Amino acid sequence: AYTGNFEDSAMAKETALAMIEKGADVLIANANQASLGALEACKEKGIRAIGYPGDQSQEGDFVVISGIKDVTLMFSDILGRALEGTLEAKFYELGFKENAIYLSPWNAEISDEIKDKVDTIMNDLKSGAISVTKLAN
Numbered sequence: 001a002y003t004g005n006f007e008d009s010a011m012a013k014e015t016a017l018a019m020i021e022k023g024a025d026v027l028i029a030n031a032n033q034a035s036l037g038a039l040e041a042c043k044e045k046g047i048r049a050i051g052y053p054g055d056q057s058q059e060g061d062f063v064v065i066s067g068i069k070d071v072t073l074m075f076s077d078i079l080g081r082a083l084e085g086t087l088e089a090k091f092y093e094l095g096f097k098e099n100a101i102y103l104s105p106w107n108a109e110i111s112d113e114i115k116d117k118v119d120t121i122m123n124d125l126k127s128g129a130i131s132v133t134k135l136a137n
Helices: 009-021 032-045 071-084 112-127 132-136
Strands: 026-028 048-051 063-069 101-103
Touching (some): 026 032
Parallel strands (some): 026 048, 048 063
Antiparallel strands (some): 063 101
């Protein structure tokens, strides 16, 4: 769902509640400040959440893990290319493989089966076996 607003936590909470009412049992919000509203809905309704774009484990153990986006690394990479004169007008994929996005430590008890599946996906992302670019093509 798209709220069209990265600051309105009340709107994000209402959107999350609607998703929970339709059966969602895990949510992730990518909405800057508004994400806190979605997390509040998860906490109130007793469902799990995945934090993003930073470590949101401090919100409670209902946030099982967080995806962390290292914006500093992303800007450093682009700035470095610009200073070297190698920056081109094209898509640069900076993700798990480049450590620009990574996962926090687990914040809740999760089965070993799920942890193993997440580890497999992470290893595939880091090795380049799967990527956003490959999925898009």
